[in-house]
Every structure is written in C-alpha cells, then in structure tokens.
Amino acid sequence: MHGRDAELRLCGDMLRRGRTGTGGVVLVEGQLGMGKTLLLAEAAKAAGAHGYTVVTAVADEFARTIPLSPLVLAVGDLAESADGVPAVSGEPDPRVRDISRLRQHLETLASQRPVLVTVDDLHYADPVTLFALRMMPRQLAARPVSWVLARGTDGATDGKADAALRRAAAAARRRRRGDDHRQARRGA
Ligand SMILES: Nc1ncnc2c1ncn2[C@@H]1O[C@H](COP(=O)(O)OP(=O)(O)OP(=O)(O)O)[C@@H](O)[C@H]1O
Numbered sequence: 001m002h003g004r005d006a007e008l009r010l011c012g013d014m015l016r017r018g019r020t021g022t023g024g025v026v027l028v029e030g031q032l033g034m035g036k037t038l039l040l041a042e043a044a045k046a047a048g049a050h051g052y053t054v055v056t057a058v059a060d061e062f063a064r065t066i067p068l069s070p071l072v073l074a075v076g077d078l079a080e081s082a083d084g085v086p087a088v089s090g091e092p093d094p095r096v097r098d099i100s101r102l103r104q105h106l107e108t109l110a111s112q113r114p115v116l117v118t119v120d121d122l123h124y125a126d127p128v129t130l131f132a133l134r135m136m137p138r139q140l141a142a143r144p145v146s147w148v149l150a151r152g153t154d155g156a157t158d159g160k161a162d163a164a165l166r167r168a169a170a171a172a173r174r175r176r177r178g179d180d181h182r183q184a185r186r187g188a
C-alpha cells in the first residue's frame, strides 16, 4: 500500500494501545476507489499479526432493509467461539436486545484476546447499525476493543449518520486524551 503511512500509523497506534488496555475508533472517509477497503484490510492484517480477533463487517445497500445485519452477520460467524453468552432479559425492544447480545459477544471475545472490528461501506448502513456503532464503542470503552470504520463520501450523504459517527470517533479521542493525561500525571 503506497502513500498511506499516516493513516496506517494511526491504526497501528490504536492497535498497540488496544493490546494492553482500551481500544479506540478510527473513522476512514473518502471518495470512490480511494483505498478505504484496502486500509481496512491492512489494519485487519496488522491486528491479526498481533494476536487480535478480527471481526469484519460490511454494509451494503441490500442489507439496509435488515436492521443490524452487517454486525450480526460478522459477529455471528464468531458466535461459536463466544461461549456462555447469557440471554438478555427484561429488554422489550428487540433491536436494543440484539445490540446488547452483540456487545456481550464482543465482551466475551475481548476477555480472551484483543478485538478489532472493521466495518466497511458505512454509507449503506441501516440506522440500527449506526446506532449500535454509536453505543458500543462507548459501552466497551474499558475493554480491548478497537474499531476501524470506513465510509464513502460520494453521492448524497446522511447528515445524521455522519454526525453520529463523528461523535463516536470524537468521544474515543477525548477518552484517549484523558487516559494520556492521567498516565502523564502518574508519570507513566
Ligand atoms: N494506497 C494505495 N496503494 C496501493 N493500491 C491502492 C491504494 N489505495 C487503493 N489502492 C487500490 O485501488 C483499488 C481501490 O481501492 P479500494 O477498493 O480499497 O478503495 P475504496 O475506497 O474501498 O473504494 P470504494 O469506494 O469503491 O469502496 C484497489 O485495487 C486497491 O488495491
């Protein structure tokens, strides 16, 4: 891969942090053919080489009618290795229940090895997937779970989805700065 040193370094830094403690969120945005999918693949390769479990999700325009399907399909592939996941009781909304189950699967995976979740083509993602991607990085902030999300910027963009993803990435950045600050104070 040529000319993407800065982007790869950003992902590499996150993965290094993610191995020892908390993860982070990298949001990749760009036009058609700019190398978003390739960057995700490179990040996944680096993560795999460092002992990560890699969860690979892709949104597409047909999956848009099945809420949460990109993440359910991606994590479902790994469900057998995430044993002992208890049912989520007491939550009447099936979408919230599904997001909780996904989070529990990721927690189980992250208790074994650090986890990288890549999600490609987010401009196709359904609202429940986007909601999950806003919630889960926060809920899993204390776990070794990292996220690299890619989104095409061609065509009509969904302002609300953009804002939600930017907030998730910004929250992860703020958290990291807080961590760095605390570490600096501790003299680490
Ligand atoms: N920095 C790079 N170095 C080498 N090859 C690259 C680079 N960026 C992109 N490519 C190549 O260009 C082609 C398009 O890249 P890729 O599919 O990753 O783009 P994309 O942004 O995901 O496109 P799309 O918007 O269609 O999803 C691929 O064959 C990829 O290998």
Ligand SMILES: [Mg+2]
Pocket: 036, 037, 038, 120, 121
């Ligand atoms: Mg692509």
